[in-house]
Amino acid sequence: MNTEWMARGKCQEVAPDIFFPSDGMGVLVAQKICAECPVSAACLEYALENHIDHGVWGGCSERERRRILRRRRVSQSVSVG
């Protein structure tokens, strides 16, 4: 998978541990940075495809990514029949 987008992430400008918060407030701080990131869509897709279950990626928390993956599984099973 292409990871060139990583070099353009907003998170390159801040401490990496910001994206591995321990509480909801920390998640909001990370999400604020992701909201201004030009590669957030690629970042989110990378985390989903690689089943990364720690940290904020593409503006989504672990819980939000689990929800997205669940929705995708449901819609795939509906379309497959």
Ligand code: SF4
């Ligand atoms: S979306 Fe967030 S975690 Fe992903 S590259 Fe951008 S700033 Fe970093």
